Each structure stands twice: as structure tokens, then as C-alpha cells.
Amino acid sequence: MIRLADVTYRYPRATVPALDGLSFEVSTGQFCAVIGANGAGKTTLCSALAGFVPQFYRGTITGSIEVAGLNVVESPLADIAGTVGLVFSNPFNQITGARFTVRDEIAFGLENMAVPVAEMEPRIEEIMRFAGLEGLADRSPFALSGGQQQRLAIASVLVMRPKVVVLDEPTSQLDPVGAKEVFSVLRSLATTAETTVFMAEQKLEWVAAFADRVLVLHQGKLVADGPPGEVLASPDLGRYGLQPTRYTQVARAAQLAGLRSADTPLPVTLEQAVEFFN
Ligand SMILES: Nc1ncnc2c1ncn2[C@@H]1O[C@H](COP(=O)(O)OP(=O)(O)OP(=O)(O)O)[C@@H](O)[C@H]1O
Ligand SMILES: [Mg+2]
Secondary structure, three states: OEEEEEEEEEOOOOOOOOEEEEEEEEOOOOEEEEEOOOOOOHHHHHHHHOOHHHHOOOOEEEEEEEEOOEEOOOOOHHHHHOOEEEEOOOHHHOOOOOOOOHHHHHHHHHHHOOOOHHHHHHHHHHHHHHOOOOOOOOOOHHHOOHHHHHHHHHHHHHOOOOOEEEEEOOOOOOOHHHHHHHHHHHHHHHHHHOOEEEEEOOOHHHHHHHOOEEEEEEOOEEEEEEOHHHHOOOHHHHHHOOOOOHHHHHHHHHHHOOOOOOOOOOOOOHHHHHHHHO
16 A cells, blocks of 8 residues: 655755655555656656655655555665565666576575575576566576566566565566566556556556556646546646557547547547447
8 A cells, every 4th residue: 555645855956846745545456557748757756655765865855655554754765675666667777786697686685585595496486487587597687688687677576575566667678568568467466466566657558458547747746547548538648748549549530530429438448449449
């Protein structure tokens, strides 16, 4: 569970807040996506959920942030790390550089958590299968493709079994097939393992297909919040610097051309588009 109450945050010396009066709750096991144009505050929000904002970046914060029962504004980062797993958009920032193999890289977090060795091996095997990294255990983390590195970064976080996983555009390095795999993994994590998934993402088609809920940030403010079908089909999207999915665009064009009734709800996924045009 994530709970923000009236959170406003300014980076040091910034004149405008990066997060401006945010209040929302995300329940346990929900897959929640946050979207918004460049500079909207997505990365800042992800960093705040993991305590890096303000504990690492400094600056000034008001309001409260609770993640899985922890006050992340004040709890030591080491305590937060065991509960909130943070995955950055660039896997290069995540890979420790201190380990020579994929297996050891994944083991790193477990060693820090003092997980018994006998328990480590099956957990690593399981998570490598989950993340599609089979056969790469003995490879150097630096001899992987961008997509494989991204999946390694995700595996290294998930192996610690965090209650909440926060991901900042985790599919930016991935091709469409790789991105879909990552979304599927996160979807099943939320559904079957009751892990709360909070993800900043620009790929609205994937958000539409996989997320339970979408938050829209605009200049640090929460301007929309609801199920993907509602938020992503909204005519307001353009005002926030976002482009609807191609399914919504084509359907809207069909409505404007008079080929479809104007009150049929607009599709946001391929499946919905097929239904819309049938
Ligand atoms: N370390 C920093 N110091 C000062 N200002 C920052 C810092 N990081 C981000 N900002 C500012 O905070 C605001 C929000 O930035 P943020 O990176 O959170 O946006 P974003 O939605 O993640 O954008 P993008 O889509 O480009 O990743 C922007 O105005 C940005 O310039
Ligand atoms: Mg960002």
C-alpha cells in the first residue's frame, strides 16, 4: 500500500516544485502506472517512493509518504531498501559493477540481506527463469544486450521480494517483445504475488493493456486518475503533452468522419479497437 497526503517537493534552489500537492493511495497488489510529459515529475515521484527524494537529493518536502507501512521521508534508506524495490530506466545505473557474473549480480542484494546460502540458489534460479535470463548465469553483466541488462536489473530487485516495486520507465531499453515480457512479468507479480507495482511509463499502449490504474502528472500535479480505459481515452490527454494510443486515434478519426457513433466509448487497446470496428 502506498499513501501520499498533500506532498509538495522542491529540489534544492528550484523555483517551482517538482511535486505539487500530491495526494493518492495505491492498494496492495495493484499495478499502477504514472504517465506524463517530460519534466512532469514521474522520476521525482518514483524517487520519493524509495526515499531518495528528499533523503539523497535534499531539497524541501511537505506532506507525508507512506509505503508498505514505512514513513519513507524519514526512515533510513537501508530499511526502505528491504521493502521498496526501485528499478531505474537505465540498467547501467543499477548494475553494481562489483560482480563478474549475472548469478552473482542477482545474489548481491540477497547477501546484503543475509539470506542463508542454501536459500539463495533456488531463489536466484527461480527469478532468472521469471525474468527470461536462463542460460546467462555465468555471463558478465556487461556482456548482455540492453534488454537483458534491463531484465537483470529487474531480477536483482525482485529476488529480494520487495512488498512494493517502483519502476521508472523500465522498458526504455527494450524492443516491443522485450517490453511486453517485462509488462507480463510485472502483471503476474501484482496478481499472483500481491506485490504492489508502481511504474512510470511513456508507452501508453502497454499501460493500457496491463495496468489497473493510470495516474497523469502535469507540472508536478496529479491531473487525472482512473482505469486506463477512462484516462487514456480522455480528450484532455493532449493538454498534458501526451498522445493517445493509435487505437484511440484511429477510432476518434472514424467518429469524426461519421463512420462510428460519437457516443461509443473509444478503445485504448487492440482488443477494444477490434470490438469498436466490428
Ligand atoms: N536533480 C534535480 N535537481 C533539480 N531539478 C530537478 C532534478 N531532477 C529533476 N528536476 C526537475 O524536476 C522536474 C521534474 O523532473 P522529473 O525528472 O521528475 O520529470 P519526468 O516526468 O521524469 O521527465 P522525463 O519524462 O523527462 O523522464 C523538472 O522540472 C526537472 O527539471
Ligand atoms: Mg523521468
